Amino acid sequence: MATYNIKVNGSSRDVNADPDTPILWVLRDKLDLVGTKYGCGIAQCGACTIHLDGKAVRSCSIPISAVGSMEITSIEGLSEKGDHPLQNAWKEHDVPQCGYCQAGQIMQAASLLKTNKKPTDAEIDEAMDGNLCRCGTYNRVKAAIKTAAKIN
Amino acid sequence: MQKDNIFQTNRRSFLKVSGILSGGLVLGFTWGSCTRPEDIIVMPKEWYDINGYLKIGENGLVTIMSPNPEIGQNVKTSMPMIIAEELDCLWKNVIVEQGALNTDVFSRQVAGGSQSLRAGWTSLRTAGATARKMLVNAAAQQWEVDPSTLKTEEGFVVKETGEKLSYGDLAMAASKGEPVKSEDVQLKDPKDFKIIGTETSNVDLENIVTGKPLFGIDTKKEGMAYASVMRPPSFGQKLVSFNDADARSVSGVKDVFQFGDKIAVIADSNWSAMKAKKALKAEWTDEGTLENTEAHDAQLLALLNTKSETPKRKDGDVDKAFAEADEILERIYEAPFLPHNCLEPMNFFAHVTDDKVDLLGPIQTPQWTRGNVAKLLNRPEEQVSVDMTRMGGGFGRRLYGDFAEEAAEISSIAKMPIQLQFTREDDMTAGTYRPASKYKFKAAIKEGKLTGYHLVGAGVNMGNSTREDNFPASAVENYLVESHELKSNITTGAWRAPITNFLAFAEQAFFDELATKIGKDPVEFRLELFERAKNNPVGKLDYDPEKSIGVIKLAAEKSNWGTKIDGVYQGFSAYYSHNTYVAEVANVVLENGNPRVTNVVCAIDCGIVVNPLGAKNQVEGGVVDGIGHAMFGDFSFKNGRANHENFGTYKMIRMSDAPAVEAHFVKNTNDPTGLGEPTLPPAGGALANAFAAAGRERLYKQPFIQQIKIVG
Structure with a gap:
């Protein structure tokens, strides 16, 4: 067990955890930030997607000891009022069914739009293929990304 | 009877409910079980x-309880x-909990x-209508008029003079009034619906997209x-020591x-619990047979050639039809086991104390689970409470409360x-699988007509593997359906659209081939039957053949069936299940000679569409799920052990594989039927029929990817 000072959603937090504890479980069990979901534990489903220094990563597969001074953003910190263009687009398209994968989908899409303001369909597919939606809302996820990116 | 009981006893029931709910109300906004319009x-x-x-509330806000478990089918x-x-x-004045x-209050949760x-x-309609009547009665009393002279309008009771009282002003009096019986209310004419039939956002949407606990x-x-x-690694094993x-x-x-x-x-x-589990060293021994898919395959094939003494349905004389046939078409279709793979792995909360058992979690069958936990712990059912969370998928897996029972047993010890909390590996290897x-x-064909039809089904722990009274029953003179079961120690259960999730593929692929053999258009062939x-x-x-005909024609029309477009190949399919009629056309193109499904046109008759926005989502999801698993x-x-344990090797449909889906609903005012399956x-x-239209070989076995290259 060690103490780590990490930056989460703009705040500095002290966490006691084993060095191998994935960021996912630090967020969920230690910091009560449960919007980031556990789906597979091996970086294959994308439900646990967060941003590390603004870039989408799978929080289930990065230990707390590797975070250092990098800034963690989880779905709870994506926007102050739940009004990030992607969150608004998700609401406009009524994307979710069960809803479990959606925070991961949004975080992945937010990372995409940071570096690629107007992605093509193929680029959206490529960026989003790591995020499973067991309910099959892929068409709405794609439509919402395009709305947020103002692509007709 | 049950309905009457609900409303006649609502005063008493109500107290019970409010007792339970008072906590939910206080906690609701922070815990997320409650949703507030923006x-x-x-x-x-x-x-x-x-x-x-x-x-x-005194300000006119209304809290409505959603009685049934929410698994993504949008019933909340x-x-x-x-x-x-x-x-x-x-x-907009409604809050949902x-x-x-x-x-005592709700039926069939x-x-x-x-x-x-x-x-x-x-x-549900009666619950709303009796509440409305209680508000009207309260207003009538206050105004000293006959309640029959009053009407309601968007949260107000309105007098003939135009004078209004809001539901909020009347709530206290109404709550103390005489309960209204279900037979004393008149339900709305569907043409007067203002909320039903409107595109309405998911009530948990805000909480989902902001990552609130749900x-x-x-x-x-x-x-x-x-x-x-840690559970036995193989079906058929037990623990020796650890x-x-x-x-x-x-x-x-x-x-x-x-x-x-x-x-x-x-x-x-x-993390500690999962890590420690991995550090356990356990020794297991074989208790029963360690089963293999290879052996199942041989046994199931043998059963397909076995005569059943108790056919599921028999019309006419199929033997005679086959003896007199000009041509006979015979095909075998094969389906594997499937895990449900809800994205939220199984989990449950249990707190067992001397005098009560509190259960909370994602469960499709709270009542059955309460009974099972009570029995397991040898407690009266009254001691067991079950609260439901939103579920990260169900697909049938959460009908089985084995995880709730485990949680209760562990808490009691x-x-x-x-x-x-199950890991993904636990979830995929200790499942209740779709049976293989x-x-x-x-089929017997004589003079270009289908004169005989014989279906034999065989499934693992499946009971009746057929739907003997479904189409083409009643459409063929000589008809025989038989079913066999292969018993196994692998746990199996309902998986989204049990039985028909594969039977429909087999039947509709067979009909397509049959139509080709007879030389008829697949749509025409079905319509004739x-x-x-x-x-x-x-x-x-x-x-109802009329409803089947309706969706078949609608799908054909919306997909421009029969209009040749260069490079686009269409496949037709229609199936009736869970009281809803559906027809679908898949459009396939070839890329470097390999098929890619671009879009699916779907026609549905589910009666009144309560929420078109959610309904379309269900249609899209059902089609994507069906195509993905096929x-x-x-x-x-192999030796009782699952061949996959996580998504690293087990392939599921992803965004780039998913076709676009169009949903077209038959418009009518029949009572609604479901759309989840x-x-x-x-x-x-x-x-599969579109692949065949594109000139690819016909497919008799799922998954297709094992037989042909598909562009995803």
Whole structure:
């Protein structure tokens, strides 16, 4: 067990955890930030997607000891009022069914739009293929990304 | 009878409900079981319970309980919409809360069989209408007029003079008034619906997109510990012994103990519990047969050639039809086991104390689970309470409360509140799988007509593997359906659209090939048979051919069936399941000679569409799920052990594989039927038939990806 000072959603937090504890479980069990979901534990489903220094990563597969001074953003910190263009687009398209994968989908899409303001369909597919939606809302996820990116 | 009981006893029931709910109300906004419309700022000072289904605040806000479990089928939005419609209030003034298990007030609190709306339709409307009547009665009393002279309008009771009283002003008096009986209310004419039939956002949308706690896995309770369980690695094995020295040395571990043939690890975090479980060293022995898919395949094929002494249905004389046939077509179709793979792995909270058992979590069958836990712990059912969270998928897996029972047992041994959490590996290897099955279809053709039809089904632990009264029953003179079961120690169960999730593919692929053989257009061929069933049915008719014809024609029209477009190949499929009629056309293109499904046109008759926005989402999801599993779902067993344990090797449909989906609903005012399952069964057939239209070989086995290259 060690103490780590990490930056989460703009705040500095002290966490006691084993060095191998994935960021996912630090967020969920230690910091009560449960919007980031556990789906597979091996970086294959994308439900646990967060941003590390603004870039989408799978929080289930990065230990707390590797975070250092990098800034963690989880779905709870994506926007102050739940009004990030992607969150608004998700609401406009009524994307979710069960809803479990959606925070991961949004975080992945937010990372995409940071570096690629107007992605093509193929680029959206490529960026989003790591995020499973067991309910099959892929068409709405794609439509919402395009709305947020103002692509007709 | 049950319906009357609900409303006649609502006063008493109501107190029980409000007892349960008062906690939910206080905690709701922070815990997330409760959803508040964005535009409501002021919460009422007081809530007045009108009946077990709803309560009204002095400022006119309405809280509606959603009785059924929410697994993504959107009943938490659509069921309260039905109540609000009859209450005659504005939807923007409605707050929705998930109801707890309460058999005194609610009926059939189950998410299964796509039956929530169909079974709840009348009782939900009646709940809204009786509440409305109580408000009207309260206004009549205040104004000293005959209640029959009053009407309601968007949350107000209105006098003939135009004078109005808001529901908020009347709530207290109404809550003290005489309960209204269900037979004393008149339900709205569907043409007057204002909420039903409007595109309404998912009530949990805001909480979902901002990551609020909603799901079972998000549960946090005072003093709670986390449990991870090691189960036998193979079906047919039991525990001999284990060494927990390394597991106990993992920081945060509180306890390790055996229960049955399983080992529980209790820790102060999920990570510690999971890590410690991996450090356990257990020895297992074979208790029964360690089964293999290869052996199942041989046994199921043998069963397809076995005569059943008790056919499921027999019309006419198939032997004679085959003897007299000009041509016979015979095909065998094969399906693997499938895991459900809900994205939220199984989990449950249990707190077992001397005098009560509190259960909370994602469960499709709260009532059944309460009974099973009571029995397991030898407690009266009254001691067991079940609260439901939103579920990260169900698909049938959460009909089985084995995880809730495990949580309860662990809590009773550990003597502390427990959150049991499956890993993905636990979830995929300790499942209740879609059973493997095989079907043999045989058709007699004489003078270009289908004169005989023989179906034999065989499935693992499947009971009746057929739907003997479904089409083409009643449409063929000589008809025989038989079923066989292969018993196995691998746990199997309902998987979205049980039986028909594969049977429909097999049947609809067979019909496509049959139409080709007879030389008829696949749509025309089906329509002719349905006309026969409609005009002159053979034997018992158990479906509505008119509705089948309706969706077939609608799908053909919307897909421009029969209009050749260069490079686009179409496949047709139609299936009736869970009381809903569906027809689908898959459009396929070839890329470097390999097929890619671009879009699927779907026509649906589910009666009144309560929430078109959610309904379309269900249709899209069902089609994508059906196509995904038909293409990729590969699951088998070797020596009792699953061949996949996580998504690294087990392929599921992803964004780039998914076709666009168009939904077209038949417009009518029939009572609604469900949508969670019915669009899945026809999807695989539409796809395979489109592949065949594109000149690819016909497919008889799922997953398709094992036989042909598909562009995803």
